[in-house]
Amino acid sequence: xxxxxxxxxxxxxxxxxxxxxxxxxxxxxxxxxxxxxxxxxxxxxxxxxxxxxxxxxxxxxxxxxxxxxxxxxxxxxxxxxxxxxxxxxxxxxxxxxxxxxxxxxxxxxxxxxxxxxxxxxxxxxxxxxxxxxxxxxxxxxxxxxxxxxxxxxxxxxxxxxxxxxxxxxxxxxxxxxxxxxxxxxxxxxxxxxxxxxxxxxxxxxxxxxxxxxxxxxxxxxxxxxxxxxxxxxxxxxxxxxxxxxxxxxxxxxxxxxxxxxxxxxxxxx
Amino acid sequence: xxxxxxxxxxxxxxxxxxxxxxxxxxxxxxxxxxxxxxxxxxxxxxxxxxxxxxxxxxxxxxxxxxxxxxxxxxxxxxxxxxxxxxxxxxxxxxxxxxxxxxxxxxxxxxxxxxxxxxxxxxxxxxxxxxxxxxxxxxxxxxxxxxxxxxxxxxxxxxxxxxxxxxxxxxxxxxxxxxxxxxxxxxxxxxxxxxxxxxxxxxxxxxxxxxxxxxxxxxxxxxxxxxxxxxxxxxxxxxxxxxxxxxxxxxxxxxxxxxxxxxxxxxxxxxxxxxxxxxxxxxxxxxxxxxxxxxxxxxxxxxxxxxxxx
Amino acid sequence: xxxxxxxxxxxxxxxxxxxxxxxxxxxxxxxxxxxxxxxxxxxxxxxxxxxxxxxxxxxxxxxxxxxxxxxxxxxxxxxxxxxxxxxxxxxxxxxxxxxxxxxxxxxxxxxxxxxxxxxxxxxxxxxxxxxxxxxxxxxxxxxxxxxxxxxxxxxxxxxxxxxxxxxxxxxxxxxxxxxxxxxxxxxxxxxxxxxxxxxxxxxxxxxxxxxxxxxxxxxxxxxxxxxxxxxxxxxxxxxxxxxxxxxxxxxxxxxxxxxx
Ligand SMILES: Nc1ncnc2c1ncn2[C@@H]1O[C@H](COP(=O)(O)OP(=O)(O)O)[C@@H](O)[C@H]1O
Ligand SMILES: [Mg+2]
Numbered sequence: 001x002x003x004x005x006x007x008x009x010x011x012x013x014x015x016x017x018x019x020x021x022x023x024x025x026x027x028x029x030x031x032x033x034x035x036x037x038x039x040x041x042x043x044x045x046x047x048x049x050x051x052x053x054x055x056x057x058x059x060x061x062x063x064x065x066x067x068x069x070x071x072x073x074x075x076x077x078x079x080x081x082x083x084x085x086x087x088x089x090x091x092x093x094x095x096x097x098x099x100x101x102x103x104x105x106x107x108x109x110x111x112x113x114x115x116x117x118x119x120x121x122x123x124x125x126x127x128x129x130x131x132x133x134x135x136x137x138x139x140x141x142x143x144x145x146x147x148x149x150x151x152x153x154x155x156x157x158x159x160x161x162x163x164x165x166x167x168x169x170x171x172x173x174x175x176x177x178x179x180x181x182x183x184x185x186x187x188x189x190x191x192x193x194x195x196x197x198x199x200x201x202x203x204x205x206x207x208x209x210x211x212x213x214x215x216x217x218x219x220x221x222x223x224x225x226x227x228x229x230x231x232x233x234x235x236x237x238x239x240x241x242x243x244x245x246x247x248x249x250x251x252x253x254x255x256x257x258x259x260x261x262x263x264x265x266x267x268x269x
Numbered sequence: 270x271x272x273x274x275x276x277x278x279x280x281x282x283x284x285x286x287x288x289x290x291x292x293x294x295x296x297x298x299x300x301x302x303x304x305x306x307x308x309x310x311x312x313x314x315x316x317x318x319x320x321x322x323x324x325x326x327x328x329x330x331x332x333x334x335x336x337x338x339x340x341x342x343x344x345x346x347x348x349x350x351x352x353x354x355x356x357x358x359x360x361x362x363x364x365x366x367x368x369x370x371x372x373x374x375x376x377x378x379x380x381x382x383x384x385x386x387x388x389x390x391x392x393x394x395x396x397x398x399x400x401x402x403x404x405x406x407x408x409x410x411x412x413x414x415x416x417x418x419x420x421x422x423x424x425x426x427x428x429x430x431x432x433x434x435x436x437x438x439x440x441x442x443x444x445x446x447x448x449x450x451x452x453x454x455x456x457x458x459x460x461x462x463x464x465x466x467x468x469x470x471x472x473x474x475x476x477x478x479x480x481x482x483x484x485x486x487x488x489x490x491x492x493x494x495x496x497x498x499x500x501x502x503x504x505x506x507x508x509x510x511x512x513x514x515x516x517x518x519x520x521x522x523x524x525x526x527x528x529x530x531x532x533x534x535x536x537x538x539x540x541x542x543x544x545x546x547x548x549x550x551x552x553x554x555x556x557x558x559x560x561x562x563x564x565x566x567x568x569x570x571x572x573x574x575x576x577x578x
Numbered sequence: 579x580x581x582x583x584x585x586x587x588x589x590x591x592x593x594x595x596x597x598x599x600x601x602x603x604x605x606x607x608x609x610x611x612x613x614x615x616x617x618x619x620x621x622x623x624x625x626x627x628x629x630x631x632x633x634x635x636x637x638x639x640x641x642x643x644x645x646x647x648x649x650x651x652x653x654x655x656x657x658x659x660x661x662x663x664x665x666x667x668x669x670x671x672x673x674x675x676x677x678x679x680x681x682x683x684x685x686x687x688x689x690x691x692x693x694x695x696x697x698x699x700x701x702x703x704x705x706x707x708x709x710x711x712x713x714x715x716x717x718x719x720x721x722x723x724x725x726x727x728x729x730x731x732x733x734x735x736x737x738x739x740x741x742x743x744x745x746x747x748x749x750x751x752x753x754x755x756x757x758x759x760x761x762x763x764x765x766x767x768x769x770x771x772x773x774x775x776x777x778x779x780x781x782x783x784x785x786x787x788x789x790x791x792x793x794x795x796x797x798x799x800x801x802x803x804x805x806x807x808x809x810x811x812x813x814x815x816x817x818x819x820x821x822x823x824x825x826x827x828x829x830x831x832x833x834x835x836x837x838x
Contacts, residue, residue, distance in 0.1 A: 199616025
């Protein structure tokens with residue numbers, strides 16, 4: 001009999017299960033950022049401010065109220081949580097391009113793997129960093145939302161852990177994808193993948209507007225993040241969250257195991 | 270002193286797809302020894318070193334390091350060795366000092382200990398004044414020294430150096446040799462690869478000559494020279510492009526001769542005597558030089574090719 | 579007669595581009611197309627349904643309002659990115675400019691060639707959007723080619739100034755900051771997504787001072803066939819001023835950096 005606790009053991013390769021020092025990669029980033037890099041992270045706080053402000057003063061006036069799942073809310077309250085989830089996604093994918101640089105050009109990991117560190121440590125560590133960084137942005141985003149009156153309930157605070165899961169899941173998959181990239185030119189395709197996800201995850205208008213095409217939207221991983229945070233912002237709890245969260249967890253496990261295997265394959269030849 | 274060798278390889282093979290880079294080599298390295306792989310580019314030296322460093326799985330054969338199996342105990346082995354890879358692989362986003370510090374952390378050393386060792390090692394490689402510099406502006410020789418310092422952070426019992434001085438100017442090489450010599454005196458086991466015979470002669474107690482993935486000779490530098498070459502070599506240079514034509518003029522002088530594109534080599538116990546005979550035959554080379562035999566000559570003898578092309 | 583020097587610099591960029599043109603051109607068309615489907619039509623339906631939007635949008639549908647502006651915003655995005663990392667790379671990582679400066683090319687000619695290349699990229703980006711616009715009834719307009727030219731002008735207004743800045747830099751640290759504090763805000767507040775009269779008055783003046791708003795006005799009016807001589811002249815003049823000043827300072831910083 002396989003218990004639920006054993007499930008990850010079957011899915012994840014040994015390199016990941018043997019990961020004991022992923023936090024060393026966080027330590028590395030800490031040292032790197034200590035010398036000025038935090039500016040980039042700090043100025044990132046302005047991004048949600050700009051987006052939310054433009055929604056508040058520009059868009060809000062054009063659109064008015066929207067009705068989603070039987071609830072009518074100001075457009076800003078509807079869109080802000082979706083942008084919140086999207087920004088978690090964008091941040092992780094942006095971080096993944098840095099991984100490409102480290103993997104291919106800076107050869108950062110070659111030296112790391114010559115020590116007791118393993119490919120699982122590297123994979124998990126880099127994903128944790130992307131998640132940590134994403135979490136910082138998410139906090140800033142949520143505070144901005146609150147300050148601009150776009151949070152509808154105290155449960156909006158529960159959007160944070162969901163954003164972290166979104167960050168982790170997308171960074172896992174994005175980093176896994178990055179390990180298959182050969183040149184920078186391959187990155188030209190990335191926006192063509194991200195943009196539809198950004199636009200068609202019920203981000204800007206309710207799922208119901210898609211009519212018979214709702215199932216397509218449900219294929220988008222981002223949609224599952226959006227659905228949960230939007231509900232939480234309204235203070236709603238639903239069993240459907242479990243399904244949405246499982247999709248994200250599955251992405252995370254898949255990305256993690258692929259990445260560890262690929263790092264082995266690419267660097268330990 | 271333990272009697273099991275630090276490294277044992279039997280029939281060790283590395284293939285990349287259908288290409289065989291290392292073709293069944295047997296090697297034993299003992300504690301305290303300084304051991305070299307000498308061979309031209311593409312001989313399979315780096316491939317061998319990477320297998321020993323547990324960052325490249327072997328394709329076939331047997332390999333044991335510290336009496337452990339790299340395939341299953343790579344982590345434990347890597348914890349006890351230091352590696353100077355052919356490309357430095359320094360972390361360009363960090364300063365010199367942080368490179369060492371962080372590397373120590375990868376070995377789970379406490380932060381204070383990392384700091385102490387980083388300072389000590391920078392002193393050892395004479396880079397204390399560059400501690401807070403980024404990696405990029407450093408010269409090739411300095412980067413190499415940082416890499417060596419980094420490889421020593423975990424106080425390894427075994428140090429692997431892949432072409433430690435390739436691409437460095439003569440002065441930088443001598444600084445490095447001096448540092449490696451001190452390590453050897455401290456009892457660190459050195460395994461290095463090189464395609465410089467002078468480096469092999471300077472640093473290695475024992476070496477193997479590799480070519481095309483195989484070991485073609487083994488021994489101390491002195492014994493290899495004695496075995497495969499004469500005491501002295503006479504080098505003759507004729508006007509460019511005429512070495513081939515002139516070679517028959519001096520055929521039969523000395524024990525043996527080699528005709529290279531840029532010179533003719535005559536192997537003889539007494540080089541001066543051989544030169545006298547060349548002159549006696551009326552041959553007039555543009556220049557003539559008598560020198561002692563080196564590993565270069567051993568290599569030429571064994572493979573028919575020059576070491577550095 | 580031999581090829582003019584800046585054209586030769588342009589050619590070297592073009593040669594590199596040929597290795598990635600397929601994915602780049604695809605992106606130049608596919609991304610705006612998706613944007614138009616998602617934002618233009620989808621959000622458009624929400625907006626047009628709302629009260630008073632027709633008045634706010636000057637009688638245009640939201641789609642007609644937003645879509646042409648993407649020509650200007652894409653040109654800005656593409657050229658500003660092109661003027662950051664690749665230009666720094668030319669000095670630093672691939673050192674292509676140093677190699678070029680070792681030939682009879684003068685730094686000024688190199689800078690001009692780089693500028694021409696940025697104009698090309700802006701035109702490619704703008705054309706991609708224009709082709710996407712052809713697919714939609716509301717924006718299938720004879721003004722599209724003109725709008726692409728206006729987009730090119732907008733792009734170079736940004737890239738020439740940023741190139742001048744990049745040429746003085748040793749590190750890429752300032753680039754994300756430029757993106758965050760210049761490019762993104764302009765994208766959001768430059769009048770592409772909603773009329774700037776929605777903004778507080780002081781912000782309207784800021785928006786009008788930046789090149790993007792002028793580009794947005796030009797492309798929007800060209801596609802919707804609402805161009806007027808006097809306002810067009812002002813917009814074009816303002817953008818050209820940016821181009822010329824940017825180009826002159828780019829030439830100066832190239833000359834300084836390349837040591838002549
Ligand atoms: N990752 C690899 N994939 C394919 N071929 C490789 C790889 N690494 C090395 N080789 C080939 O194996 C041969 C031996 O390489 P290497 O061990 O680096 O030699 P050396 O260090 O003696 O110069 C070379 O012909 C090289 O091209
Ligand atoms: Mg090698």
